[in-house]
Amino acid sequence: MSGLxxxxxxxxxxxxxxxxxxxxVLERYGWCKxxxxDPMGRLCMRGAQNLLEKTGYVTPDARHRAVDHMHTVLAQAxxxxxxxxxxxxPGRTFPHVKALLTRAADHAHTIGD
Structure with a gap:
């Protein structure tokens, strides 16, 4: 994590x-599906969240709220x-994932979360 x-x-x-x-985390270690x-050490979205939670960078409650923000953005689409x-x-790419996470972060920030 210090590398990040x-x-x-x-x-x-x-x-x-x-x-x-x-x-x-996904940019540093790579993204997978x-x-x-995966065997090469790349992470999916949930795997990256697991890493951040296990290392103390997010509480279970804040992680749950982050997931809610992602689902809100997905529902809007x-x-x-x-x-x-x-x-x-199929067809999902890392730029799609990054865009979802960015939009969800913006949504969370807008409501003070």
């Missing part, structure tokens, strides 16, 4: 910042499925 420029003694982040840090962590299923769809 994150502190050694983490403080849990608001959902908006957690979503942005999820992007940083279907597995939280008329997508009604879990974010991790959306992550695994």
């Amino acid at each position: 420029g994150l502190w050694q003694a983490p403080a849990p982040l608001l959902p908006s910042l957690h979503l942005l840090h999820t992007i940083s 279907s597995l939280d962590v 008329d997508v009604h499925m879990q974010f991790y299923a959306w992550n695994d769809l």
Whole structure:
């Protein structure tokens, strides 16, 4: 995590910042589909969130709220499925994932979360 420029003694982040840090983790370690962590060490969206939670950068409650923000953004695009299923769809690319996380972070920030 220090390679990402994150502190050694983490403080849990608001959902908006957690979503942005999820992007940083995926950029650093690589993005994948279907597995939280693939054999090459790449992570899916949920795997990156797991890493951030296990290392103290997000509380379970703030992570849950971040997931709600992702689902809100997906619903606005008329997508009604879990974010991790959306992550695994054929044709899904990392730019799509990054855009979802960015829009969800913006949505969270707008309401002070």
